[in-house]
Amino acid sequence: MSGDDDWWTSSNEAVLVSLVTPTDAGVKTLDTFRPEYTNNIFGEKEQIFGYKGLRINLQYNASDMLPNLKVSYKRKYQPTADEEALDINDVLSDFLPEIAFQKQSDFEARLKSIPDNWTPPGTLVTSFSNKHGDFQVYSGKVTDPAVKQLLNRIQILVLFFVDGGTPIDMEDPDVDRWTIYFLYNKRSLPDQPDKSSYHFAGYSTLYRYNTFLPPTETESKTPTDTPPFSLDGDFDLDTLPCRTRISQFIIIPPFQQKGLGSRLYSIIYQQYLKHEPTIQLTVEDPNEAFDDMRDLADLAFLSQQPEFQALKINTSIEIPEEGKAPNNIVDQAAVEACQKKFKIVPRQFARVLEMYLMSQLPESVRPGLGAPEEDEEDEEEQSGRSSKSKGKGKEKAQPKPTPEDEHTYRLWMMLVKMRLYVHNRDALGQLELKERREELAKVFAGVEFDYARLLIKAEEQSKLAADEGAQEVPAIPSAANGKRKLDEVEQSEGAEAASSKKARVESGSE
């Protein structure tokens, strides 16, 4: 270490990604953005030693994402016996294909040689338009050399934008299990309206896991009735039942916040709903932004499906004074059939169902994000009454709840709490009964708040979609009732929604 801090540069600030397009004079920059993370490349501290005025410009041709690295600086540290400036090209050579290190003039010459009828690799899945432009989704397997080449060029984006993300190992013998979806913005060329240019906007990688399906009740279990299984001949592994897992999902910054992530996710989901071998579409370690996007997309889709709409709280159920909560608040067989049909993992399905049922609660008891006058959570826990009906919302006068409304709310609350209890059984089981109740109430409060937040977002999104004339984001009934006390919720978010968030991502296979 030199001890001279001036020779250190933040790698997040030094790296600039540019999207460029060829012009007669060289290249024109269309967009620039910086990485969110560089720790997996330059170390935990995200600092580079040995330069002043350091700039690491990673240029990408906006269509085929041909990369070109340009490293410049004002001064470089003179090496001593103890230390020397970091060799940036050397470090980045582990993360970029060799072609990224060619001379700028060669890069520009290559861009000029790309034919003007270039289209993205893979097969066109679908096209759509919104107020931000025209878009196309392509998909292909990593075994397609053009798909592999593009993936090799852009994999560094995983390190730049997904905390803890790891690029696909192209040398893995199972590499044929990967399918990639690319999102492209298609623009007409101003002077040649019959021709288009393509601009990379994002991508997602999916991995196929083969899975064993036990015979169903109705299937014979006698050996003679079991069809012989053999790997001889032309047996196609792709036809075996599988779980398909979304592994990486990125919309690059110039295209974020335009509804494109939700759209790409929905397109992929619809593809796998139709894909017979896939029995479930799962997601690997989703982050909060992805979770929100997925919750809203799943809710928008499911709430339009008749089987899902038919799932209702059975309000004729009596709530026992003591003992076990009823387990048929919603018809379990119908829930399972629906979850299976829509290929959504049980926990995600349960969450979306709870959210949907919350949106269907009578207005007088429907939770929202407002501030009541007092905290009645404990009292509610003890008495079983709903505080939703009693909070004097300051923002909006609510209708007075009827006993039936309160009963419906309590059933909904029991449904959610039962799932949360089962989910957190190990941790909760170690607590005394009173503490357990309090803990569960806190987790529930965090989840309820989260649902209210998401339902408000769902409403906003459906308005945005309606403005854009989109079809697939339907209106969800409002949840904004103004009856939660915010500080109580924040507390539970801090202390518990750690557990609530964990609860959402507890297994790497979801």
Ligand SMILES: CC(=O)SCCNC(=O)CCNC(=O)[C@H](O)C(C)(C)COP(=O)(O)OP(=O)(O)OC[C@H]1O[C@@H](n2cnc3c(N)ncnc32)[C@H](O)[C@@H]1OP(=O)(O)O
């Ligand atoms: C499995 C995994 O890989 S987990 C990792 C996920 N990837 C990352 O985190 C990488 C970096 N981030 C990203 O790639 C993106 O930000 C993603 C994938 C998380 C989200 O993609 P986006 O295209 O920005 O999502 P989308 O635009 O659909 O929704 C984002 C916001 O725009 C809003 N929005 C939705 N539709 C529209 C629309 N039509 N017009 C404008 N805004 C919209 C949403 O309400 C949402 O609002 P919020 O920020 O308040 O939640």
